[in-house]
Amino acid sequence: MIHPQRIHSLNTFRPAEGCVVYWMQRDQRVEDNWAMLYAREQALETGQPVQVVFCLVPGFLGATIRQYGFMLRGLQEVERLLERKGIPFSLLTGQPGTVIPGYLLEVKAGLLVTDFNPLKISMQWQREVSAAIHIPFVEVDAHNILPCRTVSDKLEYAAFTLRKKVERQLPEFLTDFPLLMPQSAQVSRHPDMKTAWDDVYRALKVDRSVPEVDWITPGETAASAGLSDFLANRLEGYATDRNIPEKRGQSDLSPWLHFGHLSARRVAWEVQRSKADAGSKMAFLEELIVRRELSDNFCLHNPQYDTVAGFQPWARGTLDKHHSDAREFHYTPEQFEQAATHDDLWNAAQREMTVTGKMHGFMRMYWAKKILEWTVSPEEAMAVAIYLNDRYQLDGRDPNGYAGIAWAIGGTHDRPWGEREIFGMIRYMNYKGCLRKFDVRKYISLHE
Ligand code: FAD
Numbered sequence: 001m002i003h004p005q006r007i008h009s010l011n012t013f014r015p016a017e018g019c020v021v022y023w024m025q026r027d028q029r030v031e032d033n034w035a036m037l038y039a040r041e042q043a044l045e046t047g048q049p050v051q052v053v054f055c056l057v058p059g060f061l062g063a064t065i066r067q068y069g070f071m072l073r074g075l076q077e078v079e080r081l082l083e084r085k086g087i088p089f090s091l092l093t094g095q096p097g098t099v100i101p102g103y104l105l106e107v108k109a110g111l112l113v114t115d116f117n118p119l120k121i122s123m124q125w126q127r128e129v130s131a132a133i134h135i136p137f138v139e140v141d142a143h144n145i146l147p148c149r150t151v152s153d154k155l156e157y158a159a160f161t162l163r164k165k166v167e168r169q170l171p172e173f174l175t176d177f178p179l180l181m182p183q184s185a186q187v188s189r190h191p192d193m194k195t196a197w198d199d200v201y202r203a204l205k206v207d208r209s210v211p212e213v214d215w216i217t218p219g220e221t222a223a224s225a226g227l228s229d230f231l232a233n234r235l236e237g238y239a240t241d242r243n244i245p246e247k248r249g250q251s252d253l254s255p256w257l258h259f260g261h262l263s264a265r266r267v268a269w270e271v272q273r274s275k276a277d278a279g280s281k282m283a284f285l286e287e288l289i290v291r292r293e294l295s296d297n298f299c300l301h302n303p304q305y306d307t308v309a310g311f312q313p314w315a316r317g318t319l320d321k322h323h324s325d326a327r328e329f330h331y332t333p334e335q336f337e338q339a340a341t342h343d344d345l346w347n348a349a350q351r352e353m354t355v356t357g358k359m360h361g362f363m364r365m366y367w368a369k370k371i372l373e374w375t376v377s378p379e380e381a382m383a384v385a386i387y388l389n390d391r392y393q394l395d396g397r398d399p400n401g402y403a404g405i406a407w408a409i410g411g412t413h414d415r416p417w418g419e420r421e422i423f424g425m426i427r428y429m430n431y432k433g434c435l436r437k438f439d440v441r442k443y444i445s446l447h448e
């Protein structure tokens with residue numbers, strides 16, 4: 001049932017007696033989750049119970065209460081939905097390398113399953129846990145439609161090289177999900193065994209100066225409703241509307257995709273079957289499948305994905321050549337953060353992000369490219385863009401963000417363009433270009 005190419009063994013221990021534990025990280029949902037289905041399947045095969053654990057790590061990549069609040073409410077629903085399936089859920093707090101091994105001993109686990117995440121921090125957690133356990137440890141790619149480790153075995157330079165591989169393999173992987181089989185309530189959990197979510201929320205050591213947002217509800221039930229709303233109202237016309245920042249032409253699915261409340265495969269499955277115009281379906285699937293999976297490929301095969309060192313040689317060369325070009329404007333991280341530049345369009349995009357937690361996709365390109373233009377070096381530009389993106393975006397701290405910022409500032413997955421000041425041959429974008437493309441005044445008025 002689970003495609004073998006989704007499964008990646010992290011050690012060579014043979015299965016031992018004991019329960020199956022799914023250490024949930026990136027794919028924070030019960031249904032449509034290949035890692036959950038694999039853990040359940042292994043439990044059925046060995047006649048053992050399965051249970052789920054999530055390790056709450058304070059200070060994850062600079063996340064604030066905006067992201068942790070969203071995530072914790074989504075996890076509360078995970079616990080509720082698992083309860084209905086007779087599958088226990090436990091929330092641990094601390095560094096995974098410290099708390100997971102002890103937990104596995106306590107519950108006498110015989111197999112540990114986790115989901116796939118190409119970010120360095122998650123790979124580090126995986127290594128630390130792996131070094132401290134003596135039971136089989138298996139990673140399942142529950143995030144990508146085509147498993148990242150096998151759709152390509154190398155760093156892809158552009159969408160077109162990955163697209164060919166995606167098109168060839170898609171039919172094999174874009175299959176439907178089976179429902180998660182309930183298990184007879186193992187340990188009928190004592191009510192006070194349930195997670196004290198309010199206490200967890202209050203006790204969490206996290207920056208609370210970035211307010212939570214209320215335009216989107218976390219969790220897999222709300223995500224599924226959000227998908228239906230997009231399919232019914234915004235997929236038609238997506239091909240043209242998605243690049244008009246003053247319109248709500250995008251799906252607004254990224255926060256749920258980032259936290260795994262929604263499976264990309266579910267989205268692709270429903271989009272393929274929708275009656276919307278073919279151009280919009282194709283444009284959307286290109287973003288959802290090729291662009292998104294290209295980001296995972298970028299982070300898996302290029303550990304320097306968040307630095308200038310991760311740029312292609314041609315890009316590093318051209319930016320070096322223009323390293324000391326005069327900058328007409330220069331802003332400090334605080335001025336950027338307060339949307340205090342000379343550019344009213346850039347300021348509006350920054351405010352959209354700080355207020356709503358989600359900047360329009362088209363504006364993210366302009367936003368990041370101007371940071372390159374108004375800082376003293378590409379190194380400073382990367383640091384400022386990643387800091388602001390991951391502090392304010394609900395969908396931040398994601399491979400899509402590191403790939404998107406590297407695209408904008410370092411031409412990753414792009415080609416060389418005509419050479420100019422500061423940018424060298426990195427694609428340039430400017431205010432005049434925006435005026436030609438959309439109603440700048442309208443967009444600015446929406447984000448005063
Ligand atoms: P839609 O247009 O509805 O697209 C649907 C889905 O397709 C998205 O949720 C996403 O999973 C995928 N997708 C769309 N565009 C891209 C893209 N360019 N690259 C990769 N996947 C894509 N995306 C994030 O998830 N987190 C980030 O932190 C992030 N930072 C970015 C920073 C910059 C500088 C740039 C240029 C892009 C960034 N993106 C990021 C990619 C993209 O802008 C967002 O995924 C998209 O705007 C999310 O909104 P949506 O779900 O409504 O998009």
Ligand code: FO1
Pocket residue numbers: 024025026027054055056057058060063067068071117119122258259394395396397398399
């Ligand atoms: N993953 C965890 O396993 N534990 C956490 O405490 C955690 C916090 C967190 C906060 C913000 C955020 O955007 C992501 C967070 N993640 C956490 C990771 C997330 O679920 C994904 O694994 C990564 O963002 C990779 O996409």
